[in-house]
Amino acid sequence: MAEQFGVYRCEICGNVVSVVEPHPPELVCCGQAMTLLKAKTKEMEGEEKHVPVVQVEGNKVVVKIGSIPHPMEEKHFIELIQLFAKGKLIAEARLYPGQKPEATFLVEDASGLKAREYCNVHGLWG
Known part of the structure; x- marks a missing residue:
């Protein structure tokens, strides 16, 4: 299953x-x-461009990919950003080449948030 x-x-x-x-x-x-796929973590090579950074401002949540912006080129880009709260998927965004490697979500409760992303070249990170 x-x-x-x-x-x-x-x-x-x-x-x-x-x-x-x-x-x-x-x-x-x-x-x-x-x-x-198993999510890669901060301890792995390439983390500076792949680990999601979650920024909370009230009920607005901005998820940026990497401490250094990830490329968003035709052959190498972030396809998906997912936001979780208390172990449940609460929001997701599809991204495409040319867009910024980030997504903004509105949430009712910003406690316990975690994010993950899927890079079409380097896989799942979270």
């Missing part, structure tokens, strides 16, 4: 799926099971 809030990638075509509600059976693409 797919893991709730799991991000899966097809090793053949590169298709990426974010699971909102888990349902059996396993996720399959191109005739084989998709790979569950």
